[in-house]
Amino acid sequence: MAPQYKLTYFDVPGMAETCRYLFSYGGIEFEDVRIKQENWPQVKDKMPFGTVPTLEHNGKVVDQSLAIARYLAKKVKLVGDNEWENLEIDATVDTINDIRQKIIAVFLEKDDAKKKALIEAVKKDTFGFYLPRLEAEVQKNKGYLVLGRLTWADFYFTTLSRVFDVVSGEDVLASYPNLKGVREKVNALPSIKKWNEIRPKTSH
Amino acid sequence: MAPQYKLTYFDVPGMAETCRYLFSYGGIEFEDVRIKQENWPQVKDKMPFGTVPTLEHNGKVVDQSLAIARYLAKKVKLVGDNEWENLEIDATVDTINDIRQKIIAVFLEKDDAKKKALIEAVKKDTFGFYLPRLEAEVQKNKGYLVLGRLTWADFYFTTLSRVFDVVSGEDVLASYPNLKGVREKVNALPSIKKWNEIRPKTSH
The missing domain is CATH 3.40.30.10 (Glutaredoxin)
Structure with a gap:
């Protein structure tokens, strides 16, 4: 079929x-x-x-x-057990998506010098703001982004964090062992x- | 209480x-x-x-x-009757939200001349692209944005379309009677x- x-x-x-x-x-x-x-x-x-x-x-x-x-x-079945839990997952997904929204400009910029400046701004203002906060969430949530267990928020973070590396040319999660752990756990399923x-x- | x-x-x-x-x-x-x-x-x-x-x-x-x-x-209870219907609502909401993402730049721009140029671009490329397509959806959906009945997508469109008018200084829905009808129906509840x-x- x-x-x-x-x-x-x-x-x-x-x-x-x-x-x-x-x-x-x-x-x-x-x-x-x-x-x-x-x-x-x-x-x-x-x-x-x-x-x-x-x-x-x-x-x-x-x-x-x-x-x-x-x-x-x-x-x-990578969702919550009730609607409040789904809200917590959705909020986490939308926060991760806010990071994506802020890095789109890098892909659209054609001018090399401007692109380089944008990448530096993304590293400082976007990754530098969101990643320590998400790292703390994973620490509170038993190695996952939300609810203390595997959800589709972890899947979204895992696939999007590849794009962080592509944008910056660096291993962006290197200084965030908990976030790196999320990606490793998902990719090891x-x-x-x-x-x-x-x-x-x-x-x- | x-x-x-x-x-x-x-x-x-x-x-x-x-x-x-x-x-x-x-x-x-x-x-x-x-x-x-x-x-x-x-x-x-x-x-x-x-x-x-x-x-x-x-x-x-x-x-x-x-x-x-x-x-x-x-x-x-302004959601779908099943998960496919919820997907259709969510997709509509995210499309409306794409419009919002594209108008944020107008609010952030401080330079008057640049702001004016951005507003013109929003009117032509954003409103001009999305609104005729959403208008056609409402025509297909018995006067609502999706599922042929009232959902929270209609609520989101209604409240966000106020912002369209604020951004452009115009009655943006004037040439979209079906979309205007959505807003009027919601506000008449x-x-x-x-x-x-x-x-x-x-x-x-």
């Missing part, structure tokens, strides 16, 4: 990788469609709001990576380990 | 207003704490990640406006009408 889910994104981890991790963790088959950069202009016009990833299921298509990840996290072995090799 | 919920934000609608609407809609009492701008530096240090709104309940504090709104929306009569008067 063909997979019931089709996930469409570019041929990079980026904003689709949390969803790919969640599919892998739950053992849910999915069609991993990867758009070639040269085909993007044509594909873009067909997307609901011109963005990917999109998820197709039962003939319906939705976009927005974090909305899709939240849906998949419920399926694979047998299902995720396997996914990282079989996934298409890309630049990061 | 004192209210069980304390919502803390600045003395403006902004990113707290969807939550205030949801409390009002559900008839849930809440303490509506409004920080004075001059006290913000001291208060900021006490917030989990230096941001508001925050919600306090049973001695716990969480931040992130959309996470809080999603939690309240479940309480007052007896509980919301009452809230808008009794809420503290602010600049917008």
Whole structure:
């Protein structure tokens, strides 16, 4: 039988990788469609709001990576036991996403000198603000970001922290052993380990 | 009995207003704490990640406006009937939030000429891209943004679209009768009408 889910994104981890991790963790088959950069202009016009990833299921298509990840996290039981716990997870995910919002500018900047200045600002003001605070959360939460156990917030942090390294050209978590521990624990899950072995090799 | 919920934000609608609407809609009492701008530096240090709104309940504090709104929306039953429907709502909310992300720069820009240029770009590239697409969604969805009925996505759009008018100095929804209809329907709900009569008067 063909997979019931089709996930469409570019041929990079980026904003689709949390969803790919969640599919892998739950053992849910999915069609991993990867758009070639040269085909993007044509594909873009067909997307609901011109963005990917999109998820197709039962003939319906939705976009927005974090909305899709939240849906998949419920399926694979990486969510809270009640709605307050889900609120705590969602708040953590949105805080991690605030970091992402602040580093987008680096990718968009074409001028080398300006890009370098932006990277320095990200390291100081963004990583320097958020990471010590998240590190303290992991310390309070038994080695996880929230609720003292594995949730999809840990998956999102794990996949996004790769992007931190790409942006800065450094091992950003080197001075944050607890946050590094989150990434190591997630990537050591047998299902995720396997996914990282079989996934298409890309630049990061 | 004192209210069980304390919502803390600045003395403006902004990113707290969807939550205030949801409390009002559900008839849930809440303490509506409004920080004075001059006290913000001291208060900021006490917030989990230096941001508001925050919600306090049973001695716990969480931040992130959309996470809080999603939690309240479940309480007052403005969510989906199943998890796919919740995904559709969440995706719509995140699309509306993409508009907000793109207009933040206008508020941050201090230089008048640059601010004017940014406003023109927002009108053309942001409103001009998203609003016709959202207008078409409302047309397909019986006068609502998603699922063909009232959800918290309509509440978020209603409160945020005020900010569109503030940013642009125009009645941004004038050429989008369906979107304008969403706002009018939400604001005509007896509980919301009452809230808008009794809420503290602010600049917008």
